[in-house]
Each structure stands twice: as C-alpha cells, then as structure tokens.
Amino acid sequence: MEGQQFAWGREEGGWRKGPWTAQEDKLLVEYVMQHGEGRWNSVAKITGLKRSGKSCRLRWVNYLRPDLKRGKITPQEESVILELHALWGNRWSTIARSLPGRTDNEIKNYWRTHFKKGKPSKNIERARARFLKQRREMQQQSQLMQTGQQQQLGQDDDATSAVVDDNLAEVAPPAATSLTHDGELQIMQEMAPDMDDLLYYHPGDMSPYSYDDLLGSGGGECGAVAASAGAAASTSEGSSEELDGGAATWGSLWNLDDVVHDMMIDCAAGAGCCWGSFPPLQDQGLAFY
DNA sequence: AAAAAATTCAACCGCTTATTT
C-alpha cells in the first residue's frame, strides 16, 4: 500500500491521473462554460489541463455538471432504482435517465453497496426496515386515495404497469403498526418476525434479500416481469438503505461550491463568461443551485 | 485509544458504439 502513494495523483503519458484538484475543476468548468459540453480532447489543448479527454468528460458528467443532485439517494429514488433494475438489469445509464440529477456511476455504486449479493450488514438490516416502512406509507397513501375500490388487495391479475404497487399490497403488513420514525432499529425489532416471513428470509443464505422478495415477487407478477425482461435479473439481490455519509464526504472534500462561487465572483467582476449566459446549458434546461 | 475491518464512491480501464474525416 505504501508504495502506491505515488501512483495516485500520478502522471502517465503526459496525463495527470487520480483525484482532481480544485484548480483543475475550475479549468474544466471554464472550458465548458466557454465551449460547451463535448470535444473533450480539446480541453487539454485549450486550457492546458493535463487530463485526457476521457477523464475530463467523466469529471464533468459525474461531478461538475451543475444539474447533478447532491446528497443522499432518497427512498423514492431507491424505489425507482429497485424497480428499474428489476426491469433492465445493470443498464445503469438507462436507469439513470429516470433519475434526474443522478449519474449512472452513482446509481451503480449505490446498487453495489446496498443491494449486491453479499453478506447482510447491519446497514442492510436498517435499510430493510426503512424500505418496508416507506412501502407501507406508500400503501397507506394509496389506500387513502382509493378508499372504496382498493379493499380487495389480492386482485392484481393485470399487474403490468404498477408492478411495485401491486406487490406492495401483497407483501405489506397490516397498516396498524405505528410508524413513529427515526428508530430504524426499533422498527426492525418490532417488525422482525413479520418481515422474515414476508420476505422469505433464509437465515443461512448469504444473500437473503433478493429484491424480488423486496418487491414482492412472491405474488408472481414482478418476478415475471423481471424474468421476461431477460435482463440481469438473475444477479439481483436487494434490500435498501439510505446513505448517511454524504454530508461528511462532501465536507471532507475541497468544496465544489467554492469553485462555483469563484466562478460567479469572476463573472460578477466581469471576468469571463457567466453561468447564466451559457447557451448549451441553458438549452438543456440545466439549473444552477 | 488505537488498530483492524468494513464501507463508500471517485476515478480508472477496456470495450463498444456513434460520429466525423
């Protein structure tokens, strides 16, 4: 490990590698403001940045793009990820298109850390509780909205569109359980017996939480959809979780806000161009936060 | 308190697909 300190942040074939510095980001942002997205190989020529076009593109797309959402994946987003992964498998960019502000890389990472096959961690346990809680809330909401008609929850024969909802109806426990939040572990404890039954939890299995289970494929429909999609559903394992390291991570990095700030100050001072006047981004409806 | 283990995620790589010359 020690010997690799020099490998990271190294220079190779004239290109710098490793983590980007604030200064590099600034150069790249300036370039994009002036020339738009694309032509990444000319970034080095024009700005003097010693990064390959590939590296520049990646940095922009995954980190510097102003329309990126920052912070934790929300439970709603997580549900979308679960559902779409069941449908598409590891087609991360396809999934990402349904999650504005999220990158394929981010989704891929999220999936890998939270749902990929492996030994269940305590985080996953917590996640499970959170996921179920969310689902129950969704169900309660939908029950409220469709009070009269949705009394019979078992009748989901034509469940092709609302896959998740139907299966939620099948799997979700009675709505009586109190949902006073914050204590995920408490919820887990309260619910554990039910959940284990409902989720077909196999204690000896290293990967007990297939998301077929989580999505309720015990009912059939979801599994059928996933299977008929023919995608990578075979590798799908799942549970859910919310990250809790986001803020800390951001705080520990040099702050992107600083760069944006600097740029805006530069703009205000009349140096270079301005975020708001950058046509390509405007055209794409990108917003700055 | 500190060492070890686990987790996270930015950035890399190789490959494929699309576009340009």
Add this chain to the structure above:
DNA sequence: AAAATAAGCGGTTGAATTTTT
C-alpha cells in the same frame, strides 16, 4: 467505404472515511 476519433457504457480498483473490535 474505411479509418480515425469521440463519446458512452459497465466493471473494477483503491484511497479515504467510518465503524467495529
């Protein structure tokens, strides 16, 4: 039509951070 270049994708890596022992 073919070659070259650029963009995009998914898998993987490993430094930094967090959690556990």
